[in-house]
Amino acid sequence: MSLSIRNQIPGTVVSVHPGEVMATVKVRLEGGQEITAAITLEAAQELGLAPGSPVRVLVKSTEVSLATAAVGGLSIRNQIPGTVNGITSGGAMASVKVGVVGGELTAAITKDAVTDLGLTAGSSVVALVKSTEISLATD
Amino acid sequence: MSLSIRNQIPGTVVSVHPGEVMATVKVRLEGGQEITAAITLEAAQELGLAPGSPVRVLVKSTEVSLATAAVGGLSIRNQIPGTVNGITSGGAMASVKVGVVGGELTAAITKDAVTDLGLTAGSSVVALVKSTEISLATD
Amino acid sequence: MSLSIRNQIPGTVVSVHPGEVMATVKVRLEGGQEITAAITLEAAQELGLAPGSPVRVLVKSTEVSLATAAVGGLSIRNQIPGTVNGITSGGAMASVKVGVVGGELTAAITKDAVTDLGLTAGSSVVALVKSTEISLATD
Numbered sequence: 001m002s003l004s005i006r007n008q009i010p011g012t013v014v015s016v017h018p019g020e021v022m023a024t025v026k027v028r029l030e031g032g033q034e035i036t037a038a039i040t041l042e043a044a045q046e047l048g049l050a051p052g053s054p055v056r057v058l059v060k061s062t063e064v065s066l067a068t069a070a071v072g073g074l075s076i077r078n079q080i081p082g083t084v085n086g087i088t089s090g091g092a093m094a095s096v097k098v099g100v101v102g103g104e105l106t107a108a109i110t111k112d113a114v115t116d117l118g119l120t121a122g123s124s125v126v127a128l129v130k131s132t133e134i135s136l137a138t139d
Numbered sequence: 140m141s142l143s144i145r146n147q148i149p150g151t152v153v154s155v156h157p158g159e160v161m162a163t164v165k166v167r168l169e170g171g172q173e174i175t176a177a178i179t180l181e182a183a184q185e186l187g188l189a190p191g192s193p194v195r196v197l198v199k200s201t202e203v204s205l206a207t208a209a210v211g212g213l214s215i216r217n218q219i220p221g222t223v224n225g226i227t228s229g230g231a232m233a234s235v236k237v238g239v240v241g242g243e244l245t246a247a248i249t250k251d252a253v254t255d256l257g258l259t260a261g262s263s264v265v266a267l268v269k270s271t272e273i274s275l276a277t278d
Numbered sequence: 279m280s281l282s283i284r285n286q287i288p289g290t291v292v293s294v295h296p297g298e299v300m301a302t303v304k305v306r307l308e309g310g311q312e313i314t315a316a317i318t319l320e321a322a323q324e325l326g327l328a329p330g331s332p333v334r335v336l337v338k339s340t341e342v343s344l345a346t347a348a349v350g351g352l353s354i355r356n357q358i359p360g361t362v363n364g365i366t367s368g369g370a371m372a373s374v375k376v377g378v379v380g381g382e383l384t385a386a387i388t389k390d391a392v393t394d395l396g397l398t399a400g401s402s403v404v405a406l407v408k409s410t411e412i413s414l415a416t417d
Binding site: 017018019020021022023024036038062063065066067068069071073074075076077090091092093107108109110111112113114116117128130131132 | 315318321339366367370415
């Protein structure tokens, strides 16, 4: 299966916290970063997720936001530091490639945001992803 | 590969409209419904999407909204009519199963929304999904 | 703090309703509008959110949909009325600036949606945001 989802990062499940409808799953990436995914309880059960399960963390490019530094006091659980590798701009949107430990992320953000943040190749950024935007895959 | 993404609907690509950064891909589902996905141009190219390509439309449950009737004058491109099959409620969220032509969708919405809409098994609903929330997979 | 997230609206927490995994947080904006955010319980706890907490409501542009009038019978909790200030179109997507009480929102929607809704500067619209797409920040 090939996916249109640009961001696929390998990791290992650290913990699964089930609710009645949703579950939060903590995943440690190969680079050491810990990620929180909020998925349906049903999905966590069907994938048989448990501590130690190898997974891939999936994030659609349109769900990745960028900040120019780590952000405190933010409900967004996932903050991954990196460096801008390149930017492609269209009329309304821009695609920003961000090199992170162990790979590269793509963020699809507005062209306005690229301008306002003054992003160029080499800029230090932090990629932000809300837990509810993260999907998980097992092989 | 097994995915935590609950909603996976088979279809066929009807058209691919490339922009500079994003591409809109129209997909006809087996039930006849036409879906619009806004994905990165890069993804469309790497998957080799073209009219006739078989794909699966992927939508995370947290990205599915529900309405009690079709909604006009709305930027949300994708409206799929169905019937509520069942509801599981937690403390804050609820998981609503919606039977649609050719399958079932899961919507993770707030418990408040279930109450306000008066949803129960048998309710007629329309599932709404923004184009930017739709991913595509090829086999 | 520089964030790519275009939409940042100040408000005050009205209530926090915790579930096992997720929490729904009601926030009153300065313009009087009430917003619901569905965030992880962990995030609500770590930010110390309680009635009276000042917060900023954050919404990525790709998560904002537009309707030409208020929509009833819809699970989407957040509907903010406004007026289109301007539209920038790319090949596939468009960025629509919407003036609302106390500020401006950016919606990244498909160019097709702009055409179908007949949006131009001055159009009355309602911005729609699903609760699960809203993040919160404290200072």
